[in-house]
Amino acid sequence: MTQPTIRAALLGAGYISSWHAQAIKRAHGVELTGVCDVSRGAAQALADAHGGVPVFGSLDEMLQAGVADAIHILTPPHLHAEAAETIINAGVAAFVEKPFALSAADCSRLDQLANEKNVALGVNHNFLMLPSYDKLKRDIQRGVIGPIDTFEANWQFPLPPLRSGPFNLWMLRESGNLLFELGPHLFAFVADIFGELEDIAVDLKYPIAIPGGVKHYQGWRITGRAGDASITVNISLVEGADNRSIALRGLGARARYDFAQDIYQLERAAMGDIVVGPFSQQMSAAGQAMGAGAANTFRQLKSLNALAPYGLSIQRAVERFYHGLSRGEPVDRRLSAGLAAKATAMIETVLKAAAPDLEQIDHEDKPAPPANGKTMLVIGGTGFIGRALCDALFERGYNVRIFSRGSGGGMARQDGRSSVYTGDLKSDDDLRDAMNGVDGVFHLAKATESSWRGYLENDVAVTRRIGEACIAAGVRRLVYTGTIDSYDASQPDRPITEETPFDHDLERRNLYARSKAACEETLKELADTQGLPLVIVRPGIVIGKGGPLQHWGIAMWRGATACKMWGDGRNILPFVLVDDVADGLVLSMETADVEARSFNLIGDPMLSARDYFTAVGEANRVNMRAQATPIWTYYIVDVVKYWLKRVLAKKSGLTKPSFRDWKSRAQLSPYENKTAKSALGWTPESDRNAFIKRAIGDANLFGIYTSKTD
Secondary structure, eight states: OOOOOEEEEEEETTTHHHHHHHHHHSTTTTTEEOOOOOOOOOOOOOOHTTTOOOOSSHHHHHHHHHSSEEEEESOOOGGGGHHHHHHHHHOOEEEEEESOOOSSHHHHHHHHHHHHOOOOEEEOOOGGGGGHHHHHHHHHTTTSSSSSSEEEEEEOOTTHHHHHHTTTSSSHHHHTHHHHHHHHHHHHHHHHHHHHEEEEEEEEEEEETTTEEEEEEEEEEEEEEEEEEEEEEEOOOSSOOOEEEEEEEEEEEEEEEEETTEEEEEEOOOOOOOOHHHHHHHHHHHHHHHHEEEEEEEEHHHHTTTTTTHHHHHHHHHHHHOOOHHHHHOOGGOOOHHHHHHHHHHHHHHHHGGGSSOOOOOOOOOOOOOSSEEEEEEEETTHHHHHHHHHHHHHHHEEEEEEEESSSSOOEEEEEEEEEEEETTTTTTHHHHHTTSEEEEEEEEOOSSHHHHHHHHIIIIHHHHHHHHHHHHHHHHEEEEOOOGSSSOOOOSSSSSSSOOOTHHHGGHHHHHHHHHHHHHHHHHHHHHHHHOEEEEEEEEHHHSSSSSSTTTEEEEETEEEESSBBBSSOOOOEHHHHHHHHHHHOOOOOSSSSTTEEEEEEOOBBBBBHHHHHHHHHTTTOOOOOOOOOOHHHHHHHHHHHHHHHOOOSOOOOOHHHHHHHHHOOOSOOOHHHHHHHOOOOOOOOEEEEEEIIISSSSOOOOOOOOOO
């Protein structure tokens, strides 16, 4: 008898939701039947990308519609427990992303409720589900590794938002949230292999205070005991080599499982003599690595990288959950609420031990400069440039209102001179309400989409709404932040000025450059037809304090100290300091008679990519491996990917690769900044040594210095 298809819906349309949607699509006997998010726009975009399934604005609405037999809970963690309780009480199965809940008591309570209601409840600790972990568990169960003496779990992977934002992410709102965000990956291994963790001690390092006064530690070393085994859990979030792994030493063997790459290696005592033994051990290690590498490469090629280890882990977790659900079997132990409760209990104990060091910093506002009585609305004020702009405005006496979808990342001041307006950029009412009483508006927000349709809806259409709201509110001026990426910068012998037209074939350029150009045209149309008071600025490659180390305007990054340059890296790049960009934005608002003009905010010619990496290496005492890479190689790889997606994956709406687009990424054309200097009185940093100090020396790009964010 054929099993009926299970109807699955998603609660939450954020980053991870697309992975779950793909996993449902691949799972046998399961179909996606709904998407729910408080942002209907985000829900609609996800639904459109996966067959146009129904969209809902609330969990109650989706439950009342009766579209799902199971719901994936993909909301921010503090909402998990309430959502799970509502879903279970409705008699619907729940599959929850880690962390299951923020207390072991809630985990156990929900587990008991699911048992009482006879409803399936699963928790996705996805790295427990990879093939290599299956091998490790088999070797433990067969006694190959033997009684375990020491166990080490590592999450040593950079977390740039700690240093460069956005700071309104859930995991950064409170000091303990980081451990609830990342800890489940590691403590799930401890819970699965050992069950309990005792005698916990915590050592913290690399403190950092983010805007709003929340204190975080970028380094955690947690020790404990599980039976006779010594347990160490390491978390490091500064820039550095990726090490996401667990390592075990037993009486019979040593084992290492790299869960970021799904590679498992077992090392046992050599049987050969002093010459053959070491050779056979190395050959065994090489053979294991080659076998895992070949299997992973084949799987990734076959799936067009959709089943790289992260995607594969979610895929296998989803399949295993629905395998049990379709047969009425208990949930796989690795996905069980009971295991999640144990992992959560460990996290709670660690946080209790670390509590004295995790106290919030008293947030004291800097003395307020004299107010000028004017208020500026900044859309996109929690980002890298946006934060610098807000500081610059405040220092000039403006009141600052920041439009944000969330909490605003600690940008509000206690004295009210800087406040956060929480709203939806797709709501005309929210936009007009936010603009009530403001003198000017800065639009720095940008979309990150995977399709042109997504950019049209979430960038171009949103920008039109903002322009129309400015007209309706009667603001004095709108300053829009475009991008130099919209230019054709592929010609070394052609200087680019504000008079240079954009690329003549933008449809062949990357979607971001194309969308930003379309936003400019939309606003210019409003300026021409409805009198929108508009100024456009286009920053260059923005660097400085608060910015990311791995800036993709400079190179294609492969790690904290390894990257492939766009070309040979010898041409001067259009670098500009973030503080200088902020000054240019303010001048674009304040300077009279510059409406309908645009300005390229490019610093004076200073550094090539090679110069930049040399300076980064010298400032941080590290060898930067910046590899010169012919531009045509990027283009060829792009062409191959394009045809694989089109022919094998049957994807439509793809942008055809353009060699000119790849050459433009290298910024081969020189830029002139005379217009901004003369019309605005803009004075970017002109001293090379001072530029390097401000852009690199003082920027704490690797996050390893003990410092506080201003």
